[in-house]
Amino acid sequence: MIGDCKMDIFIFFILGTLFGSFYNVVAFSLLDKGQENLKHILLGRSHCPNCKEKLSVIEMIPIVSYILLLGKCKNCKQSISCYYLLGELITSVTFALLYHNFGFSIDLLIHLTLGSLLVISVITDIKKRLILNKLLIVFGAIILILRIVLHIALDFYLLYYLVSGFVMFLSLFLVMVLSGNKLGGGDVKLYGVIALTIGALDAFYSLFFASVLGLLIMIPGMLLGKVDRKTQIPFVPFIWIGVLLTYYIDVSAYLL
Structure with a gap:
């Protein structure tokens, strides 16, 4: 076995x-x-x-x-x-x-769709610091359709994931505006799709993981004077790792 x-x-x-x-x-x-x-x-x-x-x-x-x-x-x-x-x-x-x-499972198909979006976005972000809107629309639509199918077939929490996507997008949009666009618009839209897939709570955890990893990567460069606060680094690779970590680390268990 x-x-x-x-x-x-x-x-x-x-x-x-x-x-x-x-x-x-x-x-x-x-x-x-x-x-x-x-x-x-x-x-x-x-x-x-x-x-x-x-x-x-x-x-x-x-x-x-x-x-x-x-x-x-x-x-x-x-x-x-x-x-x-x-x-x-x-x-x-x-x-x-x-x-x-x-x-x-159908769940696997949903998360493979998100994983595929993240992989392509890792490449586009590293190469040209872009997260393509057309990809977000196509993959987001596929995930939404699969969520609806899962809800119809198994009565599986559709409303939670819809609200999660909206709340995550709105929260990060406000962060982007209040921070003077230090958070990219592509990252905001991407996280709307991520929350639609894994839920708002795990989406926030993945953002925490991604932010910590990004900071750990930047600190040595800042100490050596090769990186400053204005330096743009591709964030999607850290988001990719952060999302994968949420599948294996139950943060809620450590908080309770």
């Missing part, structure tokens, strides 16, 4: 690498060419971003191909962005952890 569970987790890890490869293409294509490139995303064949040579089957194997080719194109020998490896790794970790937590 334990062996079967580990195998299922491994399968979801591998599945995550495949989706991660696709999410990389989505993130880079939307950042570079916008919505008109969606058809190419869905139907086009992967190619080297430098020489445009179409990739062979071996070159399209997630993670493994990047390592074997030392992060370089087989044809032109130019370096390929490490973002591709990053996207595949964090997606595989996300899928494996979520399956470990939820097993096969």
Whole structure:
């Protein structure tokens, strides 16, 4: 039984690498060419971003191909962005952890949808400090539909999650306004979707985790004079970690 569970987790890890490869293409294509490139995303064949040579089957194997080719194109020998490896790794970790937590369920599908949004947003935030509205709308709509389905099928707390999304968005919107836009509008909207998925309480906990992690990363740079209060750092990677931590750390148990 334990062996079967580990195998299922491994399968979801591998599945995550495949989706991660696709999410990389989505993130880079939307950042570079916008919505008109969606058809190419869905139907086009992967190619080297430098020489445009179409990739062979071996070159399209997630993670493994990047390592074997030392992060370089087989044809032109130019370096390929490490973002591709990053996207595949964090997606595989996300899928494996979520399956470990939820097993096969509608809940798993809902949280995989959020996980996918976070993964793509990690890439876009690191690359260009952007959280794309079109992604928030699409993934938020999918999560809302799944929440409604879960409510109809199992009478499962729809109102709580709807209120959570609204309260989280409104709270962080006020923080953004009162702080003089020190909190990004993309982060505010993203947290509305996060709260719709995991509820307001866990969303606030994830924000706490993300803020602590971000501060720990910034402190050494501030002490060395390389980072100051005006330095912009991508916050979504910390949000991604913060959300995953809420699945495994029951903060409420420590507060009671």
